Amino acid sequence: MGKTKDHLLVTIAGLVVGIGAVLLTAFGNPGNMGFCIACFLRDIAGGVKLHSAEVVQYVRPEIIGLVLGAMLMALGTGEFRVRGGSSPALRFVIGFFVMVGALMFLGCPLRMVIRLGGGDGNALFGLAGFAAGVVVGSLFLRKGYSLKKAHPLGKLEGGVLPAVNVVLLVLLVAVPSVLAFSAEGPGSMHAPLLLSLGVSLVIGALAQRARLCMAGGIRDAVLLKDFHLLYGFAAIFAAVLVGNLITGRFHAGFADQPIAFNTLADGNWLWAFLGMALVGVGSVFLGGCPLRQLILAGSGNSDSAIAVLGMTVGAAFCHNFGLASSGAGTTTAGHIALLLGLVVVLLIGWCNLHREAQS
């Protein structure tokens, strides 16, 4: 009985994420980007001037809402447990390269599903790459991969990332003049603040309760033949697809998709595939996709807070050094960074196989 209730919860959480994504897009967020953790962390990095790409600067209330929603739910259910110290520097590096992969593809795993639900065929290469990456990461887990144990820490430590998000919200509302705001491009497209914040608070709380994770679904199916988290994955896709069909936003095809490059041109399919493969491996190594890292960081997990900081700094590097893709296509600098990222992340995996400890 408990099992059915769990499946129902994760399905409802997925449906709400999907509906929320369509709703926020209808009210102004960029196309097929109701929620994208990678894009929105990148926009926040721009909003606080860590990078100066003028088209992607906005302190996204969605990120703030997800973290705070998760925190409120965790506090309310007594699940706010402060833990950390499991290879924090390595998690920062993995988070950094997860962002390099996501900004090559132009989306986190959540946006990948949202793009699929909008008819963006390019996301199929991303999905294939992501699944391949998660399978590779799962094989490392089976061989004894671990970043070692986290330990209980003081309450204040777990409050750091939520506090950073409260400060961002205060700045956004009270002194927006200190932040950067895009006048054009994706960063200029956004739903009204209160709507973004409200929807993401609800989704943050639900995602915390349901343990929604894009990487976990495929990983658990491979390792444990447990399809529980895939219910959430499928529910997001279904809700976005139906929502887009109703609001007239479903456009099947490869060319001219919103905030996406055509994977059928210039061999770009390979980079979409490899970008999401890096996101897949990195997400398994971190113990969850970028969305899950945000939710965990809101629930007192200091290791996930470090991963989120790594992703944010990674996003700034991606735009400061021209690594990020755009609607026009991928970049050579991005290709180099991506291949480097794959080598570094796989090396981190290799160096953290602890077969003897696991047997």
Add this chain to the structure above:
Amino acid sequence: MTKVDARGLNCPEPVLLTKRALEQGAPVVVLVDDKTPLMNITRFAENAGYQVSHELVDGDYAITIQA
């Protein structure tokens, strides 16, 4: 009885350790420090046909898995 201390480990490591311990035979007692691994291990072991119960011990969860 096999005892597994999976406190502080990322998901799905606690489930994998449980799975490995069960391959040596039940009963197994697994110690975890968070509700997520508690739910994951319970779901895994029940799916595999085991009887699962848990109790709170000093703020951690002790999960007992029996055939």
